[in-house]
Amino acid sequence: MTPRRFDPELGWPVSCFFLLFAVPSLYQLVNSGTPTWRIASALTVFAVYAALYVLASMKMWNLGLGPKLVLTAALLALPTALVWLIGLTSTWVFVYGLSLTAMMLPTVLAFSIGLPTLAVTAVLIVANLGFAELFTDWVVLASVFAATWFMGRLIRANYALASAQEEIARLAAAQERARLAEELREHLGHSLAAITAKASAVCAELERGGTPMENVREVEDLAREAVTQVRATVSGYRTASLAAEVVGARAALEAAGIVADLPTAVDRVAPAYREAFAYAxxxxxxxxxxxxxxxxxxEVRLGESWLEVRDDGTAVVPVADGGGVDSGLVERVAGIGGRIDTGPCAEGGFRLRVAVPS
Structure with missing residues (x-):
């Protein structure tokens, strides 16, 4: 879900609040003795200017560069018309247009438009009203332009941070889903393979007319173990135990009718390698x-920094560096600085060897 760039519900009350600062000046204009047609024209232009200012405040973050430039042109043309109607003492009206220009445009464009506008305004004020007038409304214009430029950069930085946080959350969720999928595939694959082998033994016993109750109970136990593994995986608390895997491997191999030549202890394996070796x-x-x-x-053989699993079946084409091996296992072995080799044995059969260089 993409975060909203700007909330219109916040934009219009904020812009309307700043427009309230114009009320005293408009009141003075109405009572200044200026010709009525100029007052009426100025109030009409200001009403359009104010409406455009509120609209731009609500929409500017969701617009492309082209519409922003059009808005900028209008927001500077309207106060120019007001200054022409009621004189240079009304240069304060540029504050709304310049503030949005500084906030919504990229830095280069904002300064390319804002600084010349301020410079022309300063020249006109000095030429017509004197240098002293420069330190009233014009200083406010320049200060507001600079302040809103900083505010615009801050808002963009906050948006970028929010987007980055959302992306991090999305990647974390994807990583967690990948972890669950990998763990479920590993745990269920092993358990289901054992259940399949035991079920085959049950079928063979039934075909011989026997009563395979013991095998059926073992299938039930294996299924319960699979459920426990799934629950532990989903909860995120499961860690592999090499000793437990040796026991499970023996049971699974014997259930499939395969002679299991496995070590009786795992003490000789370095503790730092046992979890990765368990998965291997x-x-x-x-x-x-x-x-x-x-x-x-x-056969399974163990050393301090290596593990080897070999069988006497039909070998396949040799693969090295973890090729053809589960990607999760490759990552775990790489995490301990190890290497995976798979391929046929010289005397026949197939071998998987995991070793950590000394």
Whole structure:
């Protein structure tokens, strides 16, 4: 969702409030003895000027550069007409047009228009009213122009910050969704592969006329474990345990009828590497269960900074540097400075090896 650049509900009351400062000067104009037609014309022009000022205050942040330039031209032409009607003592009316020019235009354009306008106004005041008059309305014009320019830059900076914060939130949400998807794929993939293998054993037992209650109960346990994994993943509190993965891998392999030659302890693995190795073990065993390679045996070997999973099935073309391996595992192994190698073993079968250089 894109944040609103400007709230019109805020624009019109603020601009109307600033227009109230013009009331005393307009009152003096009405009672100044100026010809009636000039007073009527000036009040009409000011009414149009004020309406345009309020409209521009509400719309300027959502307009392109072209419409902004048109508004700027109108906002400077109307006060020029007022000065022509009632004299140089009314140069204060430029304050509204110059303030919006400074605020809504890019810096180069704002100064390219505002500074010449101020300069011409100053020359006319000095030439016709004297140098002393320069320190009344003209100083206010210059000060307001500078102040509103700074205000415009501040508003733009705030908008940029809000947009950046929204983008950060969007990227964080996307990253969290990616994490959930990756974790669910990893955890459910392993559990479903084990359930599939155990279900195949149940079917085989039924075909032989047996009563596979033990296998059915194991399928139920595996399904419950999968539900627990999903809940832990969604809550964001799940971390992989190498010891638990060794136990789970043994159960999954045996359920599939594959001889599991796994270590009985994981103490020799450096603690900093155990979580990444746990994911590597899960990925490797899941690949053995999924791959239609005819594997009858799976071995897992562990060292202080390496892990190896190999089977005796039909090998595939070797792939190095994590190619063909789950991207989440590649990132985790890279996070500990490790390397993934996959490919056929010299004596047959397939191997996945994760190692962290010393």
């Amino acid at each position: 073990l899960r990925d490797g065993v899941t690949a053995v269960l999924r791959r239609a390679s005819g594997a009858t045996r799976c």
